[in-house]
Amino acid sequence: MPMRCPWSEKTAEERLYHDTEWGVPVADARKLFEFLVLDAAQAGLSWLTILRKRENYRAALDGFDPDLIALYDDAKIAELLANPGIVRNRLKVASAVSNARALLTLRDQGKDFAAYIWDFVDGRPAQNAWSRQDEVPAVTPIAERMSRDMKRRGFTFCGPTICYAFMQAAGLVNDHLTSCFRHEPVRELGERFSLDAARGVSSG
Template sequence: MDTSPNLTRCAWAGSDPLYHDYHDREWGVPVHDDRLLFEFLILEGAQAGLSWITILRKREAYRAAFAGFDPELVARFDDAKTAELLANPGIVRNRLKIAAAVGNARAFLKVQEEFGSFDAYLWRFVDGKPIQNARKTLSDIPASTPVSDALSRDLKKRGFRFVGSTICYAHMQAVGMVNDHVVDCFRWRELSE
């Protein structure tokens, strides 16, 4: 894949090479790996109130701090581990977000048990295939949709936290449940095929 700075990208990708790499290689690509789905769920929750570039810059520290995003390990984090995380300058040191990540790991495992995988649970909200949008500008992209509303309600009912509809829609975009690249972005056509 050509990741040159001269390609036409979604405006949110700006000029930061880290953003370009994320936009060009990950954002909007369908994800069916439970561990990566868990990673995005935790990162999207951590991002609440912050910019996504802040989280991208902390991503490797998150991977180290959260046991490679292994939900079984994260579900066993105790008060001592929480205290360690709160002292970790590499991540967002917010007690509520850290507690939510641990609680979400436990809820994630229950969903896996019920549905066989988190992937099977999540993708049923879009009938197993990405929603192909044709947004012309960044302002055409909504912060939430009826599908993200339904996902948010269901996740909350299952005990997840930091999963409001806006966070759920960002998660859906990140893991390719929707193609929200704008139509003049080089990735829109690639992910529409």
């Protein structure tokens, strides 16, 4: 059996997520928005709870399309709050809508959401080399800076802890333990990563 980060060993869902997604650099703005919504929904809950509701969220939130979510009105929010397949917390549901609107405002200002997020790490995933789970931080200065800037731009449910979990999920940082079988492959992905190349944008 491969060695994994200890947090992922409890269930098959967590193992699959750990083995295929966690820490892999994400260049797609919609996928980044998905992780932001899900990490905000996780606040105060286990990640397993959110993983098990992920497809319900995808169906309820129009595939995490920020252009559509930004149009949600009070009636749509009420519909979501009646949906047992997602976390029925008014503030968390409202944050998905306000964050979609903040993302569109950012885009209207000429800043792609993916480029904006990756600027916090200068376009390159941070490579850590933790040997024990208790060494992995819950917050870093970059996450604190991201949180402050996002709040200034109208994003909500984006405190430093949520921002760091988001960074870990979306591959802005490699926090797989050095004993984990995913540490080296994720490190190699990160060292080859280029936002423009990942999105098929010509540098010429």
